[in-house]
Amino acid sequence: MLWIQECANEGGITITQLLEVTNLSVSYHTYAGEVQSVRGISFDVKEGETLAIVGESGCGKSVTARSIMGLIKPPIGEIKLSSEIRYRGKNILTFTSKEWAYYRGGESSIIFQDALTALNPTMTIGDQITENIFAHEKISKKAAVERATGLLEQVGIPDASKKLKSYPHQLSGGMRQRVMIAIAFACNPKLLIADEPTTALDVTIQAQILDMIRSLQVKKNTSVMLITHDLGIVANIASRVIIMYSGRIVERGSSDDIFYHPKHPYTIALLRAIPKLTDKSKEKLYSIEGRPPDLLDPPKGCPFAARCPYCMNVCVEANPESFDFGLGHTASCWLHHSQAPKVEWSI
Amino acid sequence: MLIYTFRRLAEMILTLFIIATATFFLLAAVPGDPISDRVEKLPTQIRHNMYAKYGLNKPLLQRYVITMKGLAVGNFGESIIYPGQTVQSILHDKLPASARLGIQQMVLGITIGLGLGIIAAMKKNTWIDYSIITAAILLISIPHLIFGLLLQKMFAGNLGWFPVIGWPKGKDLWTGGWEYTILPTLTGCFAYIASYTRLLKTSMLDVVNQDYILTAESKGISKARVVLKHVLRNSMIPIITNLPMSIAMCITGSFFIERIFSIPGIGMYYVTSVNGRDLPLIMGQTVIISAIYVTVIFITDVLYTIVDPRIQIQGGRK
Numbered sequence: 001m002l003w004i005q006e007c008a009n010e011g012g013i014t015i016t017q018l019l020e021v022t023n024l025s026v027s028y029h030t031y032a033g034e035v036q037s038v039r040g041i042s043f044d045v046k047e048g049e050t051l052a053i054v055g056e057s058g059c060g061k062s063v064t065a066r067s068i069m070g071l072i073k074p075p076i077g078e079i080k081l082s083s084e085i086r087y088r089g090k091n092i093l094t095f096t097s098k099e100w101a102y103y104r105g106g107e108s109s110i111i112f113q114d115a116l117t118a119l120n121p122t123m124t125i126g127d128q129i130t131e132n133i134f135a136h137e138k139i140s141k142k143a144a145v146e147r148a149t150g151l152l153e154q155v156g157i158p159d160a161s162k163k164l165k166s167y168p169h170q171l172s173g174g175m176r177q178r179v180m181i182a183i184a185f186a187c188n189p190k191l192l193i194a195d196e197p198t199t200a201l202d203v204t205i206q207a208q209i210l211d212m213i214r215s216l217q218v219k220k221n222t223s224v225m226l227i228t229h230d231l232g233i234v235a236n237i238a239s240r241v242i243i244m245y246s247g248r249i250v251e252r253g254s255s256d257d258i259f260y261h262p263k264h265p266y267t268i269a270l271l272r273a274i275p276k277l278t279d280k281s282k283e284k285l286y287s288i289e290g291r292p293p294d295l296l297d298p299p300k301g302c303p304f305a306a307r308c309p310y311c312m313n314v315c316v317e318a319n320p321e322s323f324d325f326g327l328g329h330t331a332s333c334w335l336h337h338s339q340a341p342k343v344e345w346s347i
Numbered sequence: 348m349l350i351y352t353f354r355r356l357a358e359m360i361l362t363l364f365i366i367a368t369a370t371f372f373l374l375a376a377v378p379g380d381p382i383s384d385r386v387e388k389l390p391t392q393i394r395h396n397m398y399a400k401y402g403l404n405k406p407l408l409q410r411y412v413i414t415m416k417g418l419a420v421g422n423f424g425e426s427i428i429y430p431g432q433t434v435q436s437i438l439h440d441k442l443p444a445s446a447r448l449g450i451q452q453m454v455l456g457i458t459i460g461l462g463l464g465i466i467a468a469m470k471k472n473t474w475i476d477y478s479i480i481t482a483a484i485l486l487i488s489i490p491h492l493i494f495g496l497l498l499q500k501m502f503a504g505n506l507g508w509f510p511v512i513g514w515p516k517g518k519d520l521w522t523g524g525w526e527y528t529i530l531p532t533l534t535g536c537f538a539y540i541a542s543y544t545r546l547l548k549t550s551m552l553d554v555v556n557q558d559y560i561l562t563a564e565s566k567g568i569s570k571a572r573v574v575l576k577h578v579l580r581n582s583m584i585p586i587i588t589n590l591p592m593s594i595a596m597c598i599t600g601s602f603f604i605e606r607i608f609s610i611p612g613i614g615m616y617y618v619t620s621v622n623g624r625d626l627p628l629i630m631g632q633t634v635i636i637s638a639i640y641v642t643v644i645f646i647t648d649v650l651y652t653i654v655d656p657r658i659q660i661q662g663g664r665k
Contacts, residue, residue, distance in 0.1 A: 069565050075472070105567035117558040122580045122655055131576070132566040167656040183566070 018191055018223050019045040019068065019087055025080035026063050026072060033296045037063040039247035040082075045191065050217065050224045052238035052255075054231055054270070058292060060247040061227045065193045068092070068225075069110050070100055087191070106136040109184040111213075113196040115176035119168040125152075125179045126164030132186040151182040155212055174205040178212070185216050192217070193225045198233065210237060231270050235259055240328070243267050246292050246303035248319075253329030263323070263331035266304045268345055302334065310335055310343050355648075359641045366637045367418055367630065371411055374626055381427050381624040401427065401626075414630060423631035428623040434631035437616060442635070444514055445605065445612035447521060449597035451532040456539025457593070461586070463540065464547025469574065471552065479544060487541035495534040495607040502530060512609040531608045535601060539593060546589060550582040557581070583654045590650075591643045595636075 026038040038060040045051050053061045066072055070092065072079055085092045092103060109132075112118035120128060129148040133139060139147075145164065152160035155178040168176055177197060184192055194213060198206040210233060217224050226238060234241055234255070241258040243251040243266065251264040262268050272286045290307040293299050302308070305315040314334050323336040334340055380403055386394045398404040402413060417424055423434035467479040503511040515524025554560065555578055563577045602614035613632070620628035651658045 066561075071561050071564060101567045101569065103567065104565050110562075110565045112558055112562065114558065118562045120559040120563065120577050120581070121657055123576070131563075131568060135566055135568045169657050180562075183562070 017044050017086075018047045019085070019225075021064070021068070022084040022086070024064065024067060024083045024085065026060070026067055026083075027078045027080065028063075029076055029078065035295045036298055037247055037295060038067070039298065041244070041247075041249045043242055043249065043252065045223050045225055047190070047223055048217075048221050049240065050214075050226060050238045052226045052228060052234040052241045053244055054228055054234060054241060055244035056229055056292065058246075058295070059244045061229075061244050062195055064244075065110065065195045065225065065227050068191075068193060069108065070095070070104060071110075101135070105132050105189075106187045107189055108191040108193065109187070109189045110193040110195060111177070111180045111184050111197045114200045115173065115180045116168065116200075118180060119176060121168055124165050124167055125171070129164075129179070129183050129186055132183055136187045148182070148186070151186060152179070154185075154216065155179070155182045156208070157182075173201055174209065177201060177205075177209055181209070181213060181216070185220065185222075188220050189222060191223050191225065193227065195227045196229070197226075199228070199230070206233065232274050243270070246298065247295060248303060248332070250304065250333070251331040253325070253331075254327065257325070257327075257329040261325075261329070263325060263329070263336060264304075264333045265308045265310055265335070265345075267331075269307075302332070312340065355645050359638075359645065362641050363634060363637055364415075367415065367634050368411075370630060370633045371414055374624075374629060375407055375410075377624070381626055401425075418630070418634055423634075424627035426620075426628045427625045428619060428628070429625075434627045437628065438613065438631060438635060441611060441613040441616060443520055444610050445601055445614060448528065448531055448535065448601055448604070448610060448612060449594075451528060452535035452601075453539060453593060453597055455532055456536030457543050459536070460540040460543025461547050463544040464551065465574065465579070467544060467548040468551035468555070468578075476548075480548070483541040483544045486537045489537075490603075491534050491538060492603045492607065494537060495531070495604055498530050498534055499607070512607075514608070514610045514612075527608075531604050531610060534607070535597070535604050538596070542589070542593075543586065546585055547582060550585045551578055554578050554581045580654060584651070587647050587650050587654065590647050591640065594643045595640055 021044065022042045023040050024038055024042070025036070025040050028035045028037055037058075041060075041064065043051070053064065055061045063072070063077075067079055067083075068085055079093060083093060087103065087107065092099075095103065119125070126145065126148055129151060130141075130144040133144045133147060148164055149160045152163060157163055157175060157178055163171070163175075168179070171179065177200075180197075192213070197213065198209050201209060213224065214237060216222070226234070228234060238255050241253065241255055242249055243258070243264065245266050251258065251262065251267045253261075253263075258267060259271070262271060266288075269286075269288045273288065275285055288307055293303050293306065299305065299316070301314075301316040301318055302320050305311045308315065312334060314337075320332045320334045320337075322330045322332045324330050335343055382397055382401065382403065386397045389397070395404070402410055405413070414424075421435065423438075426432050426434055426437060429437065463479050463483070467476045470476045499511055502508050509526050509530050513527045515527055560573065560577055563573045568576075601610075601612060602618055604610070605612040605614040616628065617632055619625070620632065
């Protein structure tokens with residue numbers, strides 16, 4: 001635990017890399033065989049930034065989030081030995097249970113998709129918030145309750161001191177997600193993982209929740225890892241975006257790079273799939289044909305090859321290397337190889 | 348809550364009334380009558396007197412009214428196969444021994460069962476889990492009749508630690524004479540241990556996979572706290588559902604144990620009354636046991652609302 005405090009006290013040197021994930025591979029062992037959910041991904045989260053991880057269901061984005069929170073449980077889940085997740089320079093995969101207790105909830109926290117199932121139904125929300133505070137600070141009961149009340153007010157729950165005694169089922173869906181956010185921010189974490197925080201909510205409430213996460217993030221200088229399948233909500237929020245497909249990162253770059261200069265056919269297909277109000281034609285909404293590959297037996301080539309309109313022979317044979325377009329914008333696609341034909345595309 | 352209690356009380360009385368009525372007419376529907384085999388060789392006048400004594404010469408509906416009136420004031424009538432004893436005096440004498448045995452078995456069995464269930468769930472898929480569950484299945488498969496005899500042979504016969512048979516009497520009825528109660532309690536509690544271990548383990552494994560357990564773990568609280576504060580309470584619903592069934596089992600299921608250890612309990616009377624068609628005794632026991640049962644169901648319904656706030660009592664205001 002000392003190491004974290006030491007790092008934090010190094011006032012002179014600014015540490016920009018809060019979290020560095022290197023070659024993370026996670027498998028689930030099922031009766032059908034080994035499902036390779038995440039296959040060697042590397043990325044980092046800088047202090048105070050918002051990083052979005054986008055991909056469709058089953059692409060490994062939630063598994064990545066759970067790995068960072070230490071919620072992958074052996075023997076069913078397995079993080080491969082070559083993986084490294086460095087938090088402030090220390091590999092969390094080698095944490096002792098004491099270090100985990102310090103890190104989880106205090107340094108990092110997570111918001112799940114469905115707050116109804118993510119909140120304990122038999123515990124008052126007040127207890128669920130203060131539980132997080134007590135786990136990390138020596139604080140009197142009265143002070144903890146006061147802080148919980150303050151947190152609920154910050155996340156926009158009216159009549160906060162009364163609501164502390166409510167149970168999750170007595171609140172609406174939006175209110176429950178606000179409670180989840182209050183729990184997550186209870187100990188001012190440095191890293192917040194938001195795993196599809198608005199998927200289960202009404203569109204009108206989605207924006208409120210995202211705004212709130214954003215304002216709390218700015219206030220507390222928290223790094224946010226926003227995991228979503230909805231590129232639409234990413235644009236205003238994230239500074240950097242990672243596109244995942246079938247357990248791999250296929251493209252990464254700044255928000256502008258991804259939205260205005262996408263380099264991977266999958267990213268382009270995702271962008272096309274966002275319905276546009278200006279589109280007056282009576283055609284069907286755009287969808288990507290086919291299904292993602294079976295991760296029990298992942299293809300040796302590019303995972304997107306089977307659904308890609310520009311698929312070449314090499315795509316099926318070998319997984320593409322990562323091509324760099326400068327300023328951290330990379331895409332793993334053979335189309336950018338010097339010998340590949342030039343393809344024109346529009347979004 | 349008060350309104351609810353009164354409503355439930357009324358429902359319980361109605362239930363008992365229906366049970367008593369059904370039992371009465373079912374017994375009446377059986378051909379013959381309870382005393383015919385006993386009185387057939389007696390002179391006619393004496394036979395008539397016997398029928399008159401038990402009211403069997405009266406029309407059925409009149410007998411029903413008399414019986415129900417008696418039940419309402421707690422007068423169950425005189426036993427037929429134990430002449431000279433009223434049913435209430437038999438219940439008063441014999442029920443406490445059975446009740447103490449049943450309560451001890453349940454408290455010990457459920458406590459150990461829940462403890463082992465927690466261990467088995469936490470050590471899932473290890474040898475600890477496997478041995479607990481194997482032992483539970485073995486224990487539930489062996490009749491407690493055999494257990495009783497084995498325990499008697501071992502601890503009373505060979506080692507001589509406890510008396511072979513007997514039961515505390517007089518002022519020791521409820522709190523003394525522990526040495527007599529240990530072997531019968533052990534004999535009966537294995538069945539509870541086995542069923543509650545398996546029940547709690549299954550229920551806990553189901554809860555462990557819920558999302559809110561991930562939330563709890565992501566708060567950095569200790570494993571013990573996750574289990575005690577989050578897993579256990581949410582695993583309790585099936586346990587509470589099972590409780591009335593256990594109580595029914597402990598009232599009726601101790602017959603063998605009471606025989607093996609010569610315990611002056613109600614179990615034997617329950618069996619002989621049915622064999623001997625002792626109408627008053629059957630009625631009395633049925634009503635008493637039903638009353639205990641509906642009370643326990645009422646208590647478990649209230650327990651549900653305490654354990655799970657999502658379950659609300661209807662007709663009551665918070």
